[in-house]
Amino acid sequence: MVRHLAKKHQAIEACGLHYAPLQSLSSDPKSQTLIPNFANIDRTLLLSDELLLDILSRLPLSQRNPNSLVCKRWLNLQGRLVRSLKILDWDFLESGRLFTRFPNLTHLDLLNGCLFSPRDSGILLTHKLIWMQMSSGFCSNCKFLQENLLPAEAVDKGMQALANGYPNLRRLVVINASEFGLLTVAEECLTLQELELHKCKDNVLRGIAACENLQILKLVANVEGLYTSLVTDIGLTILAQGCKRLVKLELNGCEGSFDGIKAIGQCCLMLEELTICDHKMDDGWLAGLSYCENLKTLKLLSCKRIDPSPGQDEYLGFCPALERLHLQECQFRSKKSVRALFRVCESVREIVIQDCWGLDDDMFRFASLCRRVKLLSLEGCSLLRTEGLEAVSLSFKDLESLIVVSCKNIKESGISPALATLFSTLKELRWRPDAKSLLVSSLVRAGMGKRGGRFFKRT
Known part of the structure; x- marks a missing residue:
């Protein structure tokens, strides 16, 4: 107590x-309060x-x-x-305690709650998308997550309860839901603006298409080693025709082709950010990006290939409003596909390349097609050399910021006077190609960042 x-x-x-609890004015029992424990009243x-x-x-x-x-x-x-909550126990939702305990939720994450997970296991499976406890009989070749999911009927029942209990729901993360469950949420939760859907199929996207006010959507169709599902051009077209107010879209492990990307560009006129992760797209899909006329940010993440057969330049087109191109953990296997990518993105002002395999000087020179770049960031590009960096950097007449981190083949000994002159005119320079780099301190003494000032000179 x-x-x-x-x-x-x-x-x-x-x-x-x-x-300030009241205390007795005197030790005399007659002067003490007649109310028991009055000093402890709340x-x-x-x-x-x-x-x-x-x-x-x-x-x-x-x-x-x-x-x-x-x-x-x-x-x-x-x-x-409380407005945001991550459900770890599905019984908490089914019993109705969720709605009594947290009546005003607007952001709900049901991902881990939809998994059968042994409570007494000391083994924890972590992934960039999920984490869960698992038994010792795990096999890397099995679709482990797929075998431990709640059935779609149970997920739909929970979705129906959510739709009735939280009509003001704004963000939802769910896995293995069917068209019926999503349609219920779409009809009841008119303010739903953000949806993250895992293990989705083409027919499930009919339910998403009913979310007319949806602005942010993440589709995770296939995750290697965990589960498989299929999203093709059919699903992308259904999605495009229903969710016309999308601002951000992420396609993770989705299939499709030129037709699906074209449909998104033609119907989702407000789309500003498109993220494509580990795609299974057919050849020629890059040309569909030119129909995204208001797209400002394009991100390619963990893509094992870009587009092996992008087609002729006259059919590629380009994204006129594109400002940012982010490439992370992608594999550059074809010069033709890399050239097509930079051709489509020729209007960008920021290029960020991080931990991409196969990016050498020859491939990186295609970045010179982007003439308006103001920020260039390179991290973990181990095949790129100083000569390739110089050739591209000098072609960017408006370059203001340069970031080079962990690019071991870029050597300070190979910096030419022309590249040193460029460094001295930059507004921002982060130069750490390796742990022994001393260039930054030298450039500070040389007046780096002051246009018209003293240039850095090699010694």
Whole structure:
């Protein structure tokens, strides 16, 4: 009891209130209060729920969890302040306790809650998309996650409960839902703006197409070693015709071709950011990007190939509004595909390349097709040499920022006077091709970043 009261006193003081329990005025039993334990009465009972809720909402997030331990009333009030939650136990949703405990949720992540996971296992499976406990009989060749998913009927039942309990839902993450479950959410949760769907198929996307106000969408169709599903041009076309207000779209492990990307570009006129991860696209899909007239950011992540047969330049086109091109952990296997990619992205102002396999001087020279680049960032490009960096950097007449990190074949000894002159005119330079680099300190003494100032000279 003493510890409980001390914690309550600390929480009350954190809210800006003063706790001053009444004490007896005298040791005389006649002068003591007739109310038992009057000194221990909770003074916050004098405050209405609305007033106390307003006070608790003004506290830092770091204090909210400790405050919920004060008493049942504070626990319930604290639950009304929670807006985002990740469900780890599906029973918590099915029993209805979720809606009683957290009545005002707007962001829900059901991914881990849809998995059968042994509680007593000491083995933890982690992936960039999920994490879960697993048994010792795991086989790397099996679709482990696929075998431990809740059936679609159970997921749909939970989705229906969510739609009824949270009509103001704005963000949802779910796996193995069917068209029916998604359609229920789309009809009841009209404010839904962000959806992350794992293990989806073409027919499931009919439910997504009913989300007319959806702005951010992530589709994860196939994850090697975990589960498989199929999204093709049919699903992408259904998606494009239904979700016309999309601003950000991520396609992870999806199939498709020129027709699917073209449909997205023609229908989703507000699309500004497109992320394609580990794609299974057919040859020629790059040409479909030219139909995304308002696209500003293109990201390719973990793609084992770009487009082996992109076609002729006159059919490629380009994205007129594109400003940023991000390539991360991609494999550059074909000069033709790399050239086509930079041709489509010739209007970009930022190029970021990180840990991409196969990027050598010959392939990197195609980046010179992008004449308006202001920021160039290279990280983990081990095959790139100083000569290739110089050839491309000098072709960027508007270059203002250059970042070179962990590119071991870029040597300071190979820096020419022309490249040194470029360095001195940059507004930003992060130069760490290896741990022994001393160029940055030398450039600071030379006046780097001051246009018209002294240039760095080789010694």
